[in-house]
Amino acid sequence: MALPIELSDALTGPEVEKRLSHALDERLPFSFVRIGDGEGMALARQGGRHDPLRPSILQAFGTAYDQPRADALGEHLDRAVGHASILGLRAEVLYLSLTADDFKAPKDAFLLRYKRSTEGHEPAEKKHDYQSALRLAHMVFALERLGVSNARPVSSAWVHYDLLASGYLARLVLKAPRIGLISCRRSVARKITTARTGPTLFFPVLEHFGREKTLGVTPEHWWQSMETVSRSLTDVRPGDVFLIGAGIWGKAYCEQVRAQGGIAIDMGSALDIWAGINTRPSVMPLWFEAFPDTPPGEVPRELRLESQLAALA
Incomplete structure (x- = not known):
């Protein structure tokens, strides 16, 4: 059942960036989807x-x-x-x-x-x-x-952290003619909207059900809210860049964006890093090691969205 794949042939972070940039410059439909x-x-x-x-x-x-x-x-x-234009895979x-x-x-x-x-x-x-x-x-x-x-x-399923750490995703925020954000991180949406001169489309989603149920959200309400976002994705144009962090449903949203001519990036928990939240304590610290002054478990200030955008100003 092992797949006929060699991850030694997988695209690196800079190679993924190059393909994304080409899609944006040429207004080509594109989706980067990670599977776990x-x-x-x-x-x-x-x-x-x-x-x-x-x-x-x-x-x-x-x-x-x-x-x-x-x-x-x-x-x-x-x-x-x-x-998927690029498929992010686990080892x-x-x-x-x-x-x-x-x-x-x-x-x-x-x-x-x-x-x-x-x-x-x-x-x-x-x-x-x-x-x-x-x-x-x-x-x-x-x-x-x-x-x-x-x-x-194909790429590693973790290459989205490389795209964030390099500053590429922050540069996309400023460069794209229209940005779409599908996420539960409202603070990220506010910072993107403030930093940009062009339009920003924000589709808020609930957090994963395991978290939302502790806040009283019913299973039916959670599921219907995810379906509502899917039905709302109807105004996607060539050149639109959608940054998507919506768990399993996010992969479906990526394909909806691509099918309409847009560019979809499955950012997943990289959006949490932008918000300053460490939601993958067993994985994220590997990308935090370049910032030794950061307290253990915390997101380095340099990787938070406001710092990355300020560095580009």
Whole structure:
């Protein structure tokens, strides 16, 4: 099940920037979409009450995620993957090799097969959580089903942090004729709108359901709000640059933007860095090491949006 891909051939940050700039200069449709374990869960199209992925589904979507919605979101993601100009992939696609029958195995047997598949590629002491292992396996299985290979441009799924750290995304904010932002980070929207002379389109979304449910948001309200954003994406023009951080649904939004001639960048949690929020404490600090004076766990001032925009003024 491992994909026929060599990440040694993957595009680097500067190479991704070059392709994005070309799309903007030529007003070409473009989408940069990153696929991780959450997308693996959605690509699996499992909405039943007794599916092994049910705990992950409830955390991500709540009880509003039934089979028709699972099928609809899965189709959105199929199109997003199939039409992506650059596909950001995790390293697991190189070595994770399971079969359809492995998914039918009991929990302990599945974890044993998963561990054997990752031997030599991950630290021997690494613990494998059943739900995350399932999501990652479904991710690779779905990408194989969709025919993903080195015949198309790929990058690391983490290259969005490189685009932010280089200042490229901040430069795009000032250069693009129109900017669209799909995010829950209203502070980022305010700073972009203030910094630009051209129009800014802001489509606010809720945070991930696991966070919103603690604030009293019901599963049905959360799901309908994400669908509302999808229905609202109707006025996209060639040359528009959309910065998108909306979790699994964000990949669907990327394809909607590209299909209308715009440029979609799946920024994900890079938008959190712009807002000064460390939402990936196990990953983000790798990009913070260049700023040793920053207190542990905090986002360096130099990577926050207001500082990057001020440096360009």
